[in-house]
Amino acid sequence: xxxxxxxxxxxxxxxxxxxxxxxxxxxxxxxxxxxxxxxxxxxxxxxxxxxxxxxxxxxxxxxxxxxxxxxxxxxxxxxxxxxxxxxxxxxxxxxxxxxxxxxxxxxxxxxxxxxxxxxxxxxxxxxxxxxxxxxxxxxxxxxxxxxxxxxxxxxxxxxxxxxxxxxxxxxxxxxxxxxxxxxxxxxxxxxxxxxxxxxxxxxxxxxxxxxxxxxxxxxxxxxxxxxxxxxxxxxxxxxxxxxxxxxxxxxxxxxxxxxxxxxxxxxxxxxxxxxxxxxxxxxxxxxxxxxxxxxxxxxxxxxxxxxxxxxxxxxxxxxxxxxxxxxxxxxxxxxxxxxxxxxxxxxxxxxxxxxxxxxxxxxxxxxxxxxxxxxxxxxxxxxxxxxxxxxxx
Numbered sequence: 001x002x003x004x005x006x007x008x009x010x011x012x013x014x015x016x017x018x019x020x021x022x023x024x025x026x027x028x029x030x031x032x033x034x035x036x037x038x039x040x041x042x043x044x045x046x047x048x049x050x051x052x053x054x055x056x057x058x059x060x061x062x063x064x065x066x067x068x069x070x071x072x073x074x075x076x077x078x079x080x081x082x083x084x085x086x087x088x089x090x091x092x093x094x095x096x097x098x099x100x101x102x103x104x105x106x107x108x109x110x111x112x113x114x115x116x117x118x119x120x121x122x123x124x125x126x127x128x129x130x131x132x133x134x135x136x137x138x139x140x141x142x143x144x145x146x147x148x149x150x151x152x153x154x155x156x157x158x159x160x161x162x163x164x165x166x167x168x169x170x171x172x173x174x175x176x177x178x179x180x181x182x183x184x185x186x187x188x189x190x191x192x193x194x195x196x197x198x199x200x201x202x203x204x205x206x207x208x209x210x211x212x213x214x215x216x217x218x219x220x221x222x223x224x225x226x227x228x229x230x231x232x233x234x235x236x237x238x239x240x241x242x243x244x245x246x247x248x249x250x251x252x253x254x255x256x257x258x259x260x261x262x263x264x265x266x267x268x269x270x271x272x273x274x275x276x277x278x279x280x281x282x283x284x285x286x287x288x289x290x291x292x293x294x295x296x297x298x299x300x301x302x303x304x305x306x307x308x309x310x311x312x313x314x315x316x317x318x319x320x321x322x323x324x325x326x327x328x329x330x331x332x333x334x335x336x337x338x339x340x341x342x343x344x345x346x347x348x349x350x351x352x353x354x355x356x357x358x359x360x361x362x363x364x365x366x367x368x369x370x371x372x373x374x375x376x377x378x379x380x381x382x383x384x385x386x387x388x389x390x391x392x393x
Contacts, residue, residue, distance in 0.1 A: 046372055047358040052321050057380075061372075064383040070108045071116035073149050094211035095192065095374070096167050098365040102375040105368075117386045118188070119155055121146060121166040123177070143179045150183070162186040165382060169208065188385055190378065192292050202313050206381045209315040209374050210296040211365040230254040231306065231341055232280035234273060236261060239288030241308060241331045248334055255338055256280070277301035281349065282327065282341050286334075287312055299325075299363050304352045306341070308334060316362065316377050318384070325355035 048054035100122060103109060110116055123142045150156045156164060165188035168177050177184055181199060189205040200207075237243045237259050249257040256276060277283060283298035285291060287309030295315075298305040305326040307314065314322050322328060333340060344352075361370075362377050369375040 047355075050320050050324055050355060050359055050362075052319065057319060060383065061376075061380055064380055065107075067117075068108050068379065068383050068386075069110040069116050070103060070118050070120050070382075071110055071113045071155075072103070072120045072122060073153070075122055075145070095208050095365060096169050098211055098367070099167060099190065099208070099375060099378060101367065102365075102369045103379075106375075108379060113153075113155055116155075117163070118382060119164045121149065121164055121187075123166050123168070139179060142177075146180055146183065160186050163386065164188070165190060165206075167191075167208065188382065192290075200313060203318070204385065205313075206378060206385070207292070207313045207315040207317065208378065209363050209365075210290075210292040211374075212296045212300045212363075227279055227281045227303075229256050229276070229280040230338070231282040231284050232256045232276045232303070233284035233286065233294075234258040234260055234276065235286075235288075235294065239286065241286045241334060242288050244331075244334050245284065245286050245308065245337075249337065252338065255284075257284070273297075274301070277303050281353075282306045284308055284337070287331065296363060299356060299360055302353060302357050302360075304349070304356050306337075308337070316381065319377065319380065320359065320362065325352055325359045327352070 046054070046058070051057045103120065113119070123146065150161075161184065164186075166177070166184070167190040169190075169192035177189070178199070189200065190208045191200055191205055192208050192210060231254070233242075233245060233256075235242060237246055246257055246259045249255045250259075277297055278301055280303050282305075283294065283301075283303040284306045285295050285298060285308060291309065291312060292315065295305050295307070297303075307322070307326055307328045308331060310331050327341070327344070329337070329340065361372055363374050364370075365374045
């Protein structure tokens, strides 16, 4: 066995040297294979090439699993937590429900606030309360709830909320937090589709990846020859860049760009969007509302995301190296989009797609959380931020 291990190690070293002549940003499939085998000999559950600093991640992740503690503020369980207890019924905001559900059943939870590293304010359990209430009424309920916690418990005032965090994805959440923005300015926000020109603060707040239902797909779909379409986007022209994308490439034969509402659920009987993701090499992700949703679908179906936005903080951006599994462009690149994609070398495309498959596990939400899945990656993001909590008067 020892001789076999030494032989394999020598083979991987030689293989790495042989292919080191290629540009490091664009490893071919042999480089990907060699590096994956080498890195995962010590930790088969992650692909180290996807991370900025894999050794630090592995070390810090273990420490987080062992020590990280979260205190969840008490709230009215008989009235407000119906939505929290049914994460799969929240539509495009399922990730909020999954996060709360996973946290509430995890080893990270503590009932002793003195042992907590961070404090969670479950505002969305209130914002998603009975539908007979208007958005304004629910936003006011959230505002009153936060003010009540601040006045009743002493923990907020110790750091002016810098060691507190909340989730803000739905319109009600956003409206509610806007009403108390001055109080929450130091707290960590877990936000969907965050952009730099909003209330989102990079390196303080966290970009929350959107949930995608675990639709079944076959390995045959992952074969390159089955992806005959160069690029795909379908959606509403509700941002400047989406409008530019549609007007520029609407009638192109290789880029399938369509302006329409597209379904988020196969259960509704809509199969076309699913087929388009399967058949495309690249999925165009232009900036605008629910950008995180399109990115999540692209990764789920093994379609390389093309980020076409100047103001968007990618999920786990400080952990994962997005340039290994996506193409990141400026909005002005929309006019030369087709040429940019056509000029990507075959070996580069293969590397990007292999990495897209590898990274899928880190964006998957589960009712029972799994090591390195979306829930644990979000927790790791919070773990990093708790070390540098700062507050402003």
